[in-house]
Amino acid sequence: MKPELVWAxxxxxxxxxxxxxxxxxxxxxxxxxYGAPPPPSFAPPAAGGATxxxxxxLGGAGFDPYALPPSSPPPVVSPYSVAPPxxxxxxxxxxxxxxxxxxxxxVPPYPEAAAGPSPYAWESGTxxxxxxxxxxxxxxxxxxxxxxxxxxxYGDHSADALEINRLEISSTVAFxxxxxxxxxxxxxxxxxFNWLEGPVTVPTMTSSGADLPPRVYDAYLDLAWFPQxxxxxxxxxxxxxxxxxxxxxxxxxxVRILGRGLAKVRVSPTLELLAGAVYLxxxxxxxxxxxxxxxxxxxxxxxxxxxxxxxxxxxLAPYGGVDWxxxxxxxYGGGSWxxxxxxxxxxxxxxxxxxxxxxxxxxxxxxxxxxxxxxxxDRELVYASGDPPTFSLDTTFMIRAGVEF
Numbered sequence: 423m424k425p426e427l428v429w430a431x432x433x434x435x436x437x438x439x440x441x442x443x444x445x446x447x448x449x450x451x452x453x454x455x456y457g458a459p460p461p462p463s464f465a466p467p468a469a470g471g472a473t474x475x476x477x478x479x480l481g482g483a484g485f486d487p488y489a490l491p492p493s494s495p496p497p498v499v500s501p502y503s504v505a506p507p508x509x510x511x512x513x514x515x516x517x518x519x520x521x522x523x524x525x526x527x528x529v530p531p532y533p534e535a536a537a538g539p540s541p542y543a544w545e546s547g548t549x550x551x552x553x554x555x556x557x558x559x560x561x562x563x564x565x566x567x568x569x570x571x572x573x574x575x576y577g578d579h580s581a582d583a584l585e586i587n588r589l590e591i592s593s594t595v596a597f598x599x600x601x602x603x604x605x606x607x608x609x610x611x612x613x614x615f616n617w618l619e620g621p622v623t624v625p626t627m628t629s630s631g632a633d634l635p636p637r638v639y640d641a642y643l644d645l646a647w648f649p650q651x652x653x654x655x656x657x658x659x660x661x662x663x664x665x666x667x668x669x670x671x672x673x674x675x676x677v678r679i680l681g682r683g684l685a686k687v688r689v690s691p692t693l694e695l696l697a698g699a700v701y702l703x704x705x706x707x708x709x710x711x712x713x714x715x716x717x718x719x720x721x722x723x724x725x726x727x728x729x730x731x732x733x734x735x736x737x738l739a740p741y742g743g744v745d746w747x748x749x750x751x752x753x754y755g756g757g758s759w760x761x762x763x764x765x766x767x768x769x770x771x772x773x774x775x776x777x778x779x780x781x782x783x784x785x786x787x788x789x790x791x792x793x794x795x796x797x798x799x800d801r802e803l804v805y806a807s808g809d810p811p812t813f814s815l816d817t818t819f820m821i822r823a824g825v826e827f
Contacts, residue, residue: 566594566608571824575798577620582816584621584632584772584801590614590640605649614640616757621803621813630765630809635668638759642666656686658696671762675769675806678703678758684712684728692719696728704758705771705804730754735782743786750779755798769806774798776820791825 569592577585592612599607616638623631642664650656660682667676684698697713714728724735731753738746756773778796801815 564595566596567826568593569824569826571822573820573822575820576818578816579620579622580816581621581623582814583818584634584803584815585619586772587617587619588614592644599647599649605647608644608646610644610646612640612642612644616640616759621815630763632803632813633763633765634770634803635670635761638666638668638761640664640666640757654688656688656694658682658684658686658698666757666759668759668761671760671767673760673767676760682712686716693717700730704756704773705769705806706773710754745784747782748779749782749792749794750777751794752777763807765807765809768809771804772801773804774801774815778820778822780822789825789827791823793823794821796820796822 569590571588571590573586573588573590575584575586577583579585590612591614592610594608594610596603596606596608599605618634618636618638621632621634623633642662644660644662646658646660648656648658662680663678665672665676666678679701680703681701682698684696687695689695694716695713696716698711700710700712702708702710710730712729714726714732716728717723717725722737724733726733726735731751733749733751735747735749738748740746753776754773755776756771758769758771760767760769762768776796776798778794780792780794780796782790782792784790796819797817798820799817801817803813803815805811805813
């Protein structure tokens with residue numbers, strides 16, 4: 423072959439080499455379907471040059487096949503490098519009727535001013551009442567809560583023991599009062615089953631003994647309102663009425679009216695004073711004075727030292743997407759029911775004093791609950807017929823758990 427032809431073929435091969443070995447790579451846009459920037463290994467193509475799979479573009483002016491890639495490529499923000507949002511302590515107790523499972527019930531919810539809104543709150547406008555205030559929309563859920571609670575008081579089947587299993591079901595809805603949805607009227611219908619076992623007694627010629635039925639029931643409607651007309655003055659108001667009976671003996675005594683009224687005065691941004699009364703409508707105790715103070719030094723502690731149901735709450739660190747609150751509480755428990763005994767119609771009170779401790783929790787779906795253990799002491803049965811006048815019971819332990827949706 424002629425030397426001139428060999429040199430011509432060699433020159434042609436060298437000229438075609440970059441195009442033969444280059445390959446075009448499709449680089450996604452920074453705001454493409456996934457919103458992610460191009461990976462750091464991809465470099466933008468130089469003008470007039472094709473982009474290889476890795477490294478800088480081949481060819482072009484100043485191309486050096488032995489040059490190293492830039493030591494500090496432009497920073498690329500990864501879509502997965504964004505830190506998760508930090509939420510404030512999200513626990514905020516759902517508004518509840520003023521009695522709950524006991525005649526005194528639960529502590530009113532944390533004020534929004536102290537605790538802040540929950541980051542897991544229901545989506546605004548999903549349902550509920552709506553009002554405009556200063557150009558902003560505010561929402562209040564109509565269905566506040568659907569609750570189930572179980573209480574167990576242990577009994578050893580002796581003459582001085584009473585075992586109680588209680589299951590309560592309730593639902594709370596909210597109605598705006600006087601156009602103010604921040605302090606709605608809370609309406610709670612509820613029903614409770616109370617299974618009684620003991621005391622094991624034998625009737626005598628002078629006494630019928632304890633003689634309790636196996637079951638008694640609560641069927642009630644509760645109204646609660648927590649008005650706050652000014653930043654300094656407010657109130658906790660509630661009334662409950664219904665039927666408390668074994669449904670074997672239903673009479674005028676089966677229908678009872680319970681009430682609660684406390685005035686609140688805020689003496690500082692963290693301290694409130696409360697005073698009022700609680701009406702129980704029981705045989706032994708009709709009316710109890712109520713009062714004390716509520717101290718919220720920060721969004722961690724809520725100290726509600728108000729007789730007759732003091733409660734101390736402390737927020738804990740969230741764990742596993744669930745917010746936790748530790749609490750300890752005291753209460754004057756029990757109730758009053760009409761029943762049919764061997765000797766005829768009667769009415770009895772069950773009274774006790776309870777001290778308990780436990781935890782409240784709420785997950786990101788706003789399903790919340792509580793679990794507590796405690797002791798019940800100073801227990802007694804009181805009979806309207808005086809047969810017997812009173813019946814003392816042993817101290818026992820208590821377990822209570824509930825879930826709210």
